[in-house]
Amino acid sequence: MMALEHITLIIGSSLILLGLWGLITQKNLIKIVISFTLVDAGIHILMISLGYLKNRTAPIVDGTIDNAVEQIVDPIPQAMVLTAIVIGLGITALMLSFVIRLAKDKNSLNVSNFKDLKW
């Protein structure tokens, strides 16, 4: 029986790889953005899995709980994930807005059509 952290590790890693694969194979701009979010999600899962400690609870600390440090999982990855999600969201949003502009410009979503700059 695989441990939870292993499962998340594997899922995270495969999501990242899947995303990377998508990034470098998919021609559609939207799909590229989606691939990026896949990578992002994979990383988030990876982070969580690395910060996970067995049999501990979420790091929501409150004055009433004793030994909080021993009962909760490592809080830092959790905080990091939160921030990372926010940032990922921001990037995704910006990417999408770029995609909109690109699509308006050339009426196409194929990444190969945007090669005005080269060499």
Added chain:
Amino acid sequence: MSEETKHNNQPENTEESNKFPKEHLQKRTVYSPDGEKIEIDPLQDYYLQDRPERRDPRYRVVEKFLNWARSESLWILGFGTGCGSIELPPLTTPRFDAFRFGIAMRPTPRQSNVFIISGYMSIKTLKRAIRSYEQMPDPKYVVALGSCTINGGMYFDSYNTINRLDKYMPVDVYIAGCMPRPEALIAGFNKLKQRIKEGRAEGANEYVQRFDEYKANQKQIIKDWNMPDYNW
């Protein structure tokens, strides 16, 4: 030759020379590198327009000596005008060996003092002959060869060949014949030497003396006179 007469002469010449203008002798306008406009009159700018000058001997004794030297050193201008020019080369062969009389061939008028008009003289050639004659330095002698130069010879009625050379340049010695053989030539040269030694071969000065007359004759038949009056 004063400035004035030179200018007086000038207009006629240009008029006449413009009748058959050569492109390169026409007046032209060019621009200097600074953009200044320059009028070029080739005849004026590229040729000396002075009339020839008489150059008389100064000291009799010296001149006698020099005349002897001149007579013993006759340098012929290599200018073959007619069929007679084929009679000249044998002069240098062992049979006739003109070198022993001090006769030599020079390829440039500047260095020669004898001009052999070797046969019939067409108008076209006459122009060149006059130019070459005038370019020879004083003193200079003319030997005319063959009857063509005397009275036109067999070309007496040609529309294009002169009859009498002495109307166009002073001739020192005529050698008659059609054509005269090299022996006759050598005899002519001896005659010429004699003349020089006697101081009678002053053809150059005579040419200057009667310059206008000669020029008039020359210009009468040379219609496209495209050179200055006297070719220095």
Added chain:
Amino acid sequence: MVTPIYIIAIALGIAFSLGFFSKGSKGIASSLFYLALTALTAIAGQWLIAFLTGDQSTVEVFTSGFKPPFSISLQMGFEEAVLLSMINIAGLLGAVYLFDQFKKYGAHLMITYLLLIMGLDVIVMTRDLFNLFVFLEIASIAMAGMALITNEGKSVQAGFKYLTATAIISAFFLIGIIFAYNFGDSLYINELLMSEGILKAGMVVSFLIIMPLILELKPFPANGWGLDMYQATHPAVGALLSGASVTASAYVLYKLAPLGGEIGYQVIAILGLITFLGSNLAGLKQSHTRRMLGYSSIAQTGLVMIVIGLQPMLGEMTLWIAFSILITNFLAKSGLFWLAGIINKDELKSWGILRKHPILLFLFVMFVIALSGLPPFPAFFGKWELIMALANSGNAWWIGLILLGSLIEAVYLFRWVGYGIKDKSFDFSINCSTYKTIPIYIMGAGLIAFVGYYLNHYFGDVVWYFIPLAFAALMFILDFLPAKLKNIIAIIGMGGYAYYMYDHFLGVDNLRFFFALIFIVGGILTLIPGFTKSGKRLGFYPAALLMFSGLGMLISATDLLQFFIAWEIMTIGSYLLIIRGKNSIKHAFSYMLFSLGGAFTMLAGFAFAQSGNPGIGLEVLSNMNYLPGLAAALIAIGFMTKTASLGLHIWLPGAHAEAESDVSPMVSAILLKAGVFGIILLFIGIGAEAATNHPLTYTLGWLGALTALIGNLGAAFQEDAKRLLAWSSIGQLGYILFAFSIMTHLGWLAGLTYTANHAAFKAILFLGIGGVVFRTKTHNMYEMGGLIKKMPLTFITVLFAIITLAGIPPLSGFAGKWLFYNAVIMKEWYLQGTIVFFAGIIAFLYSFRILYAVFLGHLKDKHRKIKEAPIWYLIPQFLLMGFIMLFSMQPELILRPFGDMISAYFPTDALTWDNGTALTSLGYWNGFRVGVIIFILFGILFGWLFLTSRKVKKIKSFNIVYAGEAPERPETTHMAHNLFAGYNKALGFLVAPGITNIWKWIDESTHDLGDFIRRIYTGNAQTYLVHIVAYTVIVFMLINFSI
């Protein structure tokens, strides 16, 4: 002190509050925005000042009261303060520059901009890994957002590429962070660096941390996205990218590099080198200004990476070197990008418009020179230290490759400068708004200030050394004055300098004094023709004085650094002079390339030479430890590019011929002697004894002989008068090189005699022909002719110079030939000597040709009203002719001091003097008697001819015998074109442009290689992603394999 936390606070606060302003209150919003940027700058500046004044130590700021790792910490040390100041100044000035854009886009843009600056600030300061990630992301988002300023398709594409690339890079970084946290148990950089866990975890973790940082720096070839960003976005964004963003990223790399350990450093250095070389190569064929600047930026980043990577080797100097390079790149690139924005055209050629704006042109040239790493700009000092350090640690290959990269960079940069200075094909005008130019001015001023700072740092104790440079700088300021006034000022200044030389060197070091005489007095003489020019003659005097001050500084240099700086200043000055000529873009360019190439080999040679020596004084040349043979050869090659020896000569004819009339004598008669001076110094350094049978001198001897032959032969077949003289210079310098290579007393005496003579007669010739060209407005000899009648004085001087050149007695040229013969026979270099003699005879061909074709023969139509050359051209010629006459008639007066100079190095086999007769063990020669005999003889014979020729009639041009015909035109009668056709038929194959073709081939194949390399930038966003991934994987594999 204001804690750095306020940087974040102010930026964020203002940024958020800006959002509340309605469109109506734009004024308030923008003033608030500028206020915020000023505040940021002020805070950074305040810290910088505090650190500079000395009583401040590094401060760590912890947020939210916790200590790390539980909180974010910011560090404010000296380095951070410097970098923050740079970034914020860039931000503030960039904002000023973008004034119109802010007006157009309002608060949105302001917010983005503020966030960008803040992001970069925090990237520098933060000591928390995750925080670093966050702000890297913020900065990239903001940067990508900035790409939208210019709302064009291209710009949007570039932004998208940038965004996807940085996103993927930061994803890698995030993974690295996770692992780092997992193994190192901390995100606090200070702790991580010391954490044993990371080391234990092996290479993968540090790789995942460092690699993304390297990728952030846009390493070649995984950098297409960055290039597009440079190319397509608003130039101000490019400036920020190149100036601020790179600075911040490089610092982060520097901070985290220790994670990788020794291998990490190596990897960084090698990747840096690849980037430096590859990027410069790819930039070679670039014709789009901003993209080319992008290539250059990336190359500079590569250089910084090299420095960071070589940290273990460089030790304490790392930061200094990196800072020198960064600050130059920062100031110059920002300035250049902003200039690009003003010009607003893509093609390099359009920079010719700057000719209309002298100050901007000046700044442009200064920026480019600074970028190329030439002194006295900071980057030069950085490179100098880098190379010296590399040599000290025995890394010859690194030196070679770095210098190669620098040379390639110089190729495209100086091609661009050429267009900027000279190209006239523009057909538009530019709008220089104050708010756009002021930031550029400030950057320029900053650069100059840094020059001052660096000079003070390096030469605080020898400030006097740079006085001539200051004078040249003064001429830049005084450039608005009329030319004649400036000429007077320049001559006075040079006079003062001459006095200084006289004061310091006469009797102390006569060899130096002699060269000072050539350089400075020669300089004054060649400046005199400048009086003919009216108007302002912008740029001439600063350049000329720059060159002359460089020459003077060469004389008074006491160590290698001073010498090299002087050398490069001279090169820059002469380049600026040469490029002033009408058709000289190409030639000045090749001159600059050869000069730079030579200078770089010299630099390498110097580096090897000083390696293992306690100092860098010039005396190290006599004590070379590290690769002494190579060092000497490299230094010699450096000097020989200046003396245009065979193989390195192809730049000379064009450069000297196409320069202005009064510049040609400067560069030919005077400048070339700098190379001679250098070679003498090198030989003295090697030591007379050691060098006598040194393979180097033997080789140089042959080279000199062949140079003389080919140079003179080349001169014989020229149609262009100045080109002829230029080729003749090559030949003459061949003699000089040969004479000095003989390495005996007489050889050197011959060499010095040649040097003095060449300086004199070549100046006369170039001035004389310059005067002719000034009047006739053409260089082609067959278009001249008959000018003796119009320019008799020039003819006389040129005739004397030619007789000197040909070495015909009684003039002084013969002194050189005579000494040379004796020296050759005593040295037993018979074959070489014969070749040189052959070359000397060939000199007659061109001597006759230039006299005949220019002055004799037939006067052309359009020169009928030409005047004598201006008096200002004639004065120096006659002065120099006076010198030649003095030398000819009293050779003892000049040869004796020469002999005394040389006796210090070669005491044996000296020339002895017996009552005016010079004696060697072989022969004898009495210059005075020969002169007198010849002059009297000439007089008598002239009298004889005068006596025997009576009534000489002066005739005109066409009164020649012409086979009974009359010449048609002077052009057809003047037999000047292809005069030596028969000779060409027999020996012309020797001057077939073989060497030129070799260089051309090198040039073309390098360009083709560059062109080939840049084909990887397909423009497809996805390809770039593949690049990034593949680059990471390949580097990872390679590291794995090498371990």
Added chain:
Amino acid sequence: MENIAAKLLWTFLGLLIVLNWGMLKTSIVRKIVARVGGRYGIRWYQPWINLIKLYGTRGQLSHGVMFYLGPVFRIAGGVGLFLFMPLIFGDPRWSNFAFAGDLILLLYFKFFGMLGMALGAGEGGHPYSAIGVSRGLSQYTTVEIPFTLGIIALAVQYDTLSLTEMVAAQQGGIANWTIVTNPIASAALLFSMLGIFMHAPFDLVKAPNEIPIGPPTEYHGSYLGVLRTNAAIMHITEAVLFMNLLFGGANNWIELIIKTFLIYFITVFIGVVFPRFRIEQSVRFFLGVPLILGILAIILIM
């Protein structure tokens, strides 16, 4: 003062002898050539007559200052060469002004006249003059290579550049002459001598038939007289140079006259046997066998 006067007198005397010997040599040579061809040939005094005639020309023309000075340069070169040349060995009266300079001076002073003449011819403005000069200079460049190599070989052999000392070293019979002691260098020098005298087959410079007489096309009258005077002096002086270099110098005038005549006759002999070279042919010729001989001479002394 007296010394100088005497010196000048002796030198002038020497010049007169050389000049007249040069003229006589010309006529003798031409006479010999004529006799070979079965002709009577010129009178032995013909050169003097020609000279008198040329000096006696009544009017002269001048194209300009350089044109006028050209012959002066030329003859100054010739007479100067004579002045710096020691004539008779062991007799200070006939060593002229050889104390002012050595072989190198002679080597370079030759060009004085050449360049002056070339310039004079140039100002004459005649295209043939320029062609002639071009050919002359072209040919001369390569003629000088074997010459230089030979001279260097001799200088090394005798360890001096002084012509007087070289002659001194060759005293004492034919066995000591350079032509015997150093035949290869001598061969190189003799080859270059052919070019220096510009006799056939190396007389394209003057090319009497194609381009009338080359550089002096425009010269006439006393200019030409001066040039001819110079030619007479030059030929003998150059022959004296080779005599001093290769044939042991001369101890008296008779020896000098005989030796110079024989030396000059070498070139005449070769000249009547061989046809003329074109310019690039003669340039290549001198870069062939003579050059190899010269290099061989150098290699032998190295």
Added chain:
Amino acid sequence: MKEILERINQQFNCSAHEHQPENLSWVQLDKKQLVPLLSYLKHTENFSHFVLLTAVDWIENNEFQLNYLLTNHELHQDIAIRVMIPRDEPEMITAHHLWQQIATYQREINEMYGINFPNSPRVNESFLLEGWEGIPPMRREFDTKKYSEETFFPRPRQEGKDPQTHMKQKLYPDEE
């Protein structure tokens, strides 16, 4: 050769015939047909060499005759083409585009006979007679003797002796 002549006769409707000497044939035809014939001969029948162009003045018939002579070097055959043009209107079509040297002949003929060849290069420049004025000298109405006597200063005739008798007397006075 005969075949060639037949072909010519067929094509140009003229009477070409052989003549003496054996390898010379004559063609006479109209002036408009000249250039086609020349072109034909040059390009088809391989008469590659243009030898000469001369003119004859038939003042009695009031016409000029122009002779063009061509050679075929392979067959060793010459062919002469004769064109008659009226004297009143002396003009001929130029053929210099076929052989450049024809221009020079035409120039000479123009100078000597006054036959004009429009569009021939430099045809009006003086060639042999530099600056001739008046009737072209080779026309038969030009009286060359009269011209010479008027222009060239004829030397007055001397009463000469008969050379034969004179020399005989001088050399062999003894003989009869």
